[in-house]
Amino acid sequence: MVDNRDINGDEEAVTTKELTLSFGPQHPASHGVLHLVLDLQGEKVLRADPDIGYLHRGTEKLAENLLYPQFVPYTDRLDYMCAMSNNLGYVLAVEKLLGIEVPERAKYLRVIAAELSRLAGHLVCIGAWGVDLGAMTVLLYAFREREMILDLFEMLCGGRMTLTYMRIGGVRWDATDLFKEKCAELCRVMPGRIDEYERLLTGNRIWIKRNKNVGVISAEDAIDLGLSGPNLRGSGVSWDLRRDEPYLVYDRLDFEIPVGQVGDCFDRYLVRIEEMRQSVRIIEQCLRDMPDGPFVVDMPEIVPPPKQDVYKNMEALIHHFKYVSHSFKVPKGEVYHAIEAPKGELGYYIVSDGSERPFRLKIRVPSFVNLQSTDHMSRGEYLADVVAVISSLDPVFGECDK
Amino acid sequence: MNEKKVKIVKRDTPGALDLAKKTVFLDFIKGLSITLRYNLSRSITIRYPDEEKWIPYPRFRGAHTLNRDEEGRELCVACELCVKACPTNCITVVPMEDDTGKGIADRVAKVWEVDLARCFFCGYCEDACPTTAVRLGRDYELACFELDKARKTKEELLKPQSVPEDFEGGIIVQAKLQRTKSGIKVKPNLWKKKEKK
Ligand code: SF4
Ligand code: SF4
Numbered sequence: 001m002v003d004n005r006d007i008n009g010d011e012e013a014v015t016t017k018e019l020t021l022s023f024g025p026q027h028p029a030s031h032g033v034l035h036l037v038l039d040l041q042g043e044k045v046l047r048a049d050p051d052i053g054y055l056h057r058g059t060e061k062l063a064e065n066l067l068y069p070q071f072v073p074y075t076d077r078l079d080y081m082c083a084m085s086n087n088l089g090y091v092l093a094v095e096k097l098l099g100i101e102v103p104e105r106a107k108y109l110r111v112i113a114a115e116l117s118r119l120a121g122h123l124v125c126i127g128a129w130g131v132d133l134g135a136m137t138v139l140l141y142a143f144r145e146r147e148m149i150l151d152l153f154e155m156l157c158g159g160r161m162t163l164t165y166m167r168i169g170g171v172r173w174d175a176t177d178l179f180k181e182k183c184a185e186l187c188r189v190m191p192g193r194i195d196e197y198e199r200l201l202t203g204n205r206i207w208i209k210r211n212k213n214v215g216v217i218s219a220e221d222a223i224d225l226g227l228s229g230p231n232l233r234g235s236g237v238s239w240d241l242r243r244d245e246p247y248l249v250y251d252r253l254d255f256e257i258p259v260g261q262v263g264d265c266f267d268r269y270l271v272r273i274e275e276m277r278q279s280v281r282i283i284e285q286c287l288r289d290m291p292d293g294p295f296v297v298d299m300p301e302i303v304p305p306p307k308q309d310v311y312k313n314m315e316a317l318i319h320h321f322k323y324v325s326h327s328f329k330v331p332k333g334e335v336y337h338a339i340e341a342p343k344g345e346l347g348y349y350i351v352s353d354g355s356e357r358p359f360r361l362k363i364r365v366p367s368f369v370n371l372q373s374t375d376h377m378s379r380g381e382y383l384a385d386v387v388a389v390i391s392s393l394d395p396v397f398g399e400c401d402k
Numbered sequence: 403m404n405e406k407k408v409k410i411v412k413r414d415t416p417g418a419l420d421l422a423k424k425t426v427f428l429d430f431i432k433g434l435s436i437t438l439r440y441n442l443s444r445s446i447t448i449r450y451p452d453e454e455k456w457i458p459y460p461r462f463r464g465a466h467t468l469n470r471d472e473e474g475r476e477l478c479v480a481c482e483l484c485v486k487a488c489p490t491n492c493i494t495v496v497p498m499e500d501d502t503g504k505g506i507a508d509r510v511a512k513v514w515e516v517d518l519a520r521c522f523f524c525g526y527c528e529d530a531c532p533t534t535a536v537r538l539g540r541d542y543e544l545a546c547f548e549l550d551k552a553r554k555t556k557e558e559l560l561k562p563q564s565v566p567e568d569f570e571g572g573i574i575v576q577a578k579l580q581r582t583k584s585g586i587k588v589k590p591n592l593w594k595k596k597e598k599k
Contacts (some may be wrong), residue, residue: 069526258411
């Protein structure tokens with residue numbers, strides 16, 4: 001029998017009271033500025049309530065006052081871990097509205113950029129996840145590879161984090177031979193490095209204990225809550241926009257969609273690892289198949305002529321001047337275009353009134369929607385498991401708070 | 403649902419073999435062998451800022467510079483296209499007449515200022531400039547104690563860059579940390595290349 005007597009020897013019932021705990025926004029494991037309000041009964045979580053908005057910058061409103069090309073750098077600041085995908089989603093939406101098709105080379109370049117970005121994003125996810133659960137080493141190794149990717153970006157477009165590589169009508173710079181060489185080298189070393197992470201994590205008993213059967217979500221619940229990306233596929237739903245609503249050249253590429261079986265944190269981890277391997281395959285194929293040719297559309301009002309022509313040719317100078325000062329008019333209409341970003345479905349909904357600026361721009365950000373499953377996943381789990389759940393959802397707050 | 407191209411990720415199932423492996427701590431040994439191997443291999447860390455520095459690739463978009471032509475005349479004609487192109491409105495240009503041959507035309511910038519605290523480093527100003535006057539250079543140590551210091555004026559921007567425009571880049575070079583009154587500087591020695599990896 002439990003002894004419930006206090007110091008004076010009087011009988012006293014032990015009661016545990018509900019406790020409200022604020023987790024974040026400065027908690028090191030809260031991935032940026034997530035503030036979780038947790039109702040606890042002892043160590044068990046009764047309710048998890050994400051409180052967001054600490055990084056709100058009004059991106060959607062800002063877009064209404066900017067010319068269409070001027071908004072591209074702002075999209076870099078959404079999911080800053082993988083800026084290429086954000087650029088891509090936006091330019092594809094505007095191009096859909098304009099009804100233009102970019103040249104083949106630009107399509108391949110965009111796919112390479114987006115897949116490199118997916119690798120960079122997943123590396124941060126896996127690395128940070130490891131640190132949150134006490135496996136510091138893997139972060140250092142993951143960042144070593146991420147550094148290689150950032151060097152590639154620097155070579156390609158001059159930015160490391162905020163890339164602004166895509167432009168409406170193509171890409172801003174062509175790939176150099178050195179870039180292709182280094183990219184191929186990355187593809188060669190990457191599978192071996194992924195094996196290393198797996199050797200550090202996948203079989204490790206602590207990693208398994210902390211992730212297996214933690215934060216389980218069934219396929220139906222995942223769909224109901226609007227999960228997307230690796231988090232949805234971890235629950236066994238085979239849904240990937242790259243295959244199901246192909247854009248650019250994804251329908252010509254050979255790759256597999258990894259799906260999980262149980263829907264716990266461990267499945268979401270395995271899906272991400274496998275996705276990195278598939279990304280490497282995609283990049284290899286793109287490097288092999290990429291044709292020569294122009295990397296922007298031949299429409300001087302949307303993509304001004306190259307600088308050399310501007311100096312010599314009066315017409316080119318006029319196009320250049322007009323593009324810089326007024327940009328271009330976009331036909332009246334509404335459009336939604338979604339892509340498979342590393343975190344899930346990233347969609348841009350643009351309403352155009354026929355002027356040079358969007359009338360309204362709505363961004364469907366995956367982190368925001370994914371975050372609403374925190375409560376479902378952590379209910380009834382231990383407090384320490386909340387950390388694993390958040391890491392497995394991989395929210396980025398530049399994107400979530402917009 | 404489309405079942406094409408699906409790969410179900412493999413989860414290890416706990417069995418007798420698994421248990422045996424765990425009792426001899428095979429999972430830890432596997433992990434530790436990786437860390438130990440890296441312990442013995444060469445370090446990939448750049449010893450920045452004391453000894454080494456990364457010189458970026460030519461397309462790098464760092465702090466702004468204003469260029470001159472071969473005869474030393476200012477290339478900027480104060481057309482204000484960069485101001486129009488900038489998504490954050492952080493460039494200020496005030497034009498003035500000048501026929502003393504300071505610039506390439508008889509119109510030069512009286513004021514040319516950029517507020518680096520607001521700048522995106524997107525490079526749109528560089529793309530917009532019809533005379534290649536403004537360029538985003540390869541200086542990236544921009545931290546400062548006062549916000550005013552982030553406003554770069556024309557005089558500062560016209561000074562030559564630490565890395566010349568035609569330098570290849572993408573390498574690690576020897577560097578020295580210097581403490582001056584205005585702050586800390588890392589001075590690279592561009593011709594002393596350091597190999598890594
Ligand atoms: S780099 Fe971009 S944000 Fe900075 S001054 Fe130039 S146009 Fe403006
Ligand atoms: S820097 Fe170039 S774009 Fe800006 S005012 Fe001078 S000439 Fe015009």
